[in-house]
Amino acid sequence: MIGLRYSRAKHKNRFISFISLSSMIGIMLGVAVLIIGVSAMNGFEQELRQRILAVVPHGELETPDKPFANWQQVVEKIEQDHQVIAAAPYIKMTGMLQKGNDMKAVAVKAIDPAQEQLVTQVNQYMPAASWQSLSQVNHEIVIGQGIAKQLGLVVGDKVTLILPNTSNSHKLSAPKRARLTVIGLFEVGGQLDNNLAFVNLGLAETLTPGVNGVAFKTNDVMDAMAISKRVGYASGERVYIRPWLRSQGNIYQDIQMVKTLMYVILLMVVAVACFNIVSTLVMSVNEKKSDIAILQTMGARPALIRNIFIVQGLLNGVVGALLGVVIGTLAALNLTAIFNGVEVLLGRQLLSADVYFINFIPTQLQLSDVSVIAVVAIVMSLVATLYPAWRASKVQPAQQLGHG
Known part of the structure; x- marks a missing residue:
């Protein structure tokens, strides 16, 4: 409850709110783009099996x-x-x-x-x-x-x-x-x-x-x-x-390689966004040291203090991941239509069947991919909260209240 209230509360330092928002947006974009990219690679693999292996x-x-x-x-x-x-x-x-x-x-x-x-x-x-x-x-x-x-x-x-x-x-x-x-x-x-x-x-x-x-x-x-x-x-x-x-294995191997690289690169984007959670919580802990000291004098144990800031930081990760799942799923389900619309706006064909084996962006959304991406993003967010939460539990109440 306290962690959720801290998440909704306005910070004295607006820069903390900006970093917090940017971390959530970063996780959201990373998850959404990763879902779209993996769905496109799944679509290419499916088209490879249905088209090329229909003839070969x-x-x-x-x-x-x-x-x-x-x-x-x-x-x-x-x-x-x-x-x-x-x-x-x-x-x-x-x-x-x-x-x-x-x-x-x-x-x-x-x-x-x-x-x-x-x-x-x-x-x-x-x-x-x-x-x-x-x-x-x-x-x-x-x-x-x-x-x-x-x-x-x-x-x-x-x-x-x-x-x-x-x-x-x-x-x-x-x-x-x-x-x-x-x-x-x-x-x-x-x-x-x-x-x-x-x-x-x-x-x-x-x-x-x-x-x-x-x-x-x-x-x-x-x-x-x-x-x-x-x-x-x-x-x-x-x-x-x-x-x-x-x-025809070179086409399949290229698809698998791009899929693997996409996982690595976009998970790094999510990891960078998670580092923003570390910055947010470190600054939040420094801002609320007096609050932490008061809670400790009222009998709050270190585990409770850690959990407060874990909840506060994890909320950004969960909200960002869920928004990314929604946006990524909707975009992946309509990826072919979106791509065709972009071609119409540009007035040119981006994929040529003479070079590739299809002239459109296929898509195949798999629930297992969405689940793995969302869970990994949330777990990375959780890991990012551990160090700031540990620092919060080490605040000395006598020292903070004495300065007050």
Whole structure:
């Protein structure tokens, strides 16, 4: 009760009130910004899993030179692993797409749509009619929006696929060419739209020696590295083992690094705000030494004196943390709309899908993050009150009252 009254009371020195208010505002801003930042990083991580990993398999096994002699047997062995949900064959080809005088390097992936949709969700990012058409062995191709934009292609256009000649002879051979019809466009975001295209597996087998890779989906995307190694050794084939963390892991690692740095930096901001609590209480103790002496002569024990100033200082931390939670939660829940509004005001796009895999700020608010941030801020505030409260309990009543 006394601590709360001290918190509400006006100080003789206005500078004490200013420091007290600034400490509360500092904690509030630190907590709010930390909640917003962590929610944004959670959103990026969620979009990474939903978008990039919808197209990129959790793991792949690729032959180093010649195709699989019996890819059906390899698929069966992979699917026998208890952590593998499904597996699908593919042929990966690197070539050029040509329209008139314009050319674009592309990675062409030949798939069997019926099996591919068990491993990835790339069908969700292209028209259903295009996906169904890929099931037939026709001279057709589905390309990314970035490729279409660079070559000026639309659905229905003809394009030439140029592939290197993979004959066993050491003589120079003319590249293979295939005249294809663009039957659809897909848009996932990032560099995948600029260099990836899909054709039917049967069509690719007429242009290349055969199936040179098997993709698979696991039940634990974050354990894909260990599962891929186990599956690779179990296949009995000489293969390259390629979990998604090797091809797209840099994006995930960047997100985790930024998230960690944000925690450290913004917690330091909260810590600086908590140091203001120390300053506030030290000055408050000096101001109220006579009050402390009177309380001691009335029988107040040192523990009571300590608790009075702990309550006074902790109140700033609790109020600041709660206000920060409210502001941060509201901002995090509406972060995408706020970001879009800022783009409209500035008249420019701040995030480009050509560079990042999305062109907006995603958000995912997690109660566990909010709880941890609030509790840490309050605990730091509590720690900041201990030294000033201890000094208050050491006030000598005879000395203070004698001076009075």
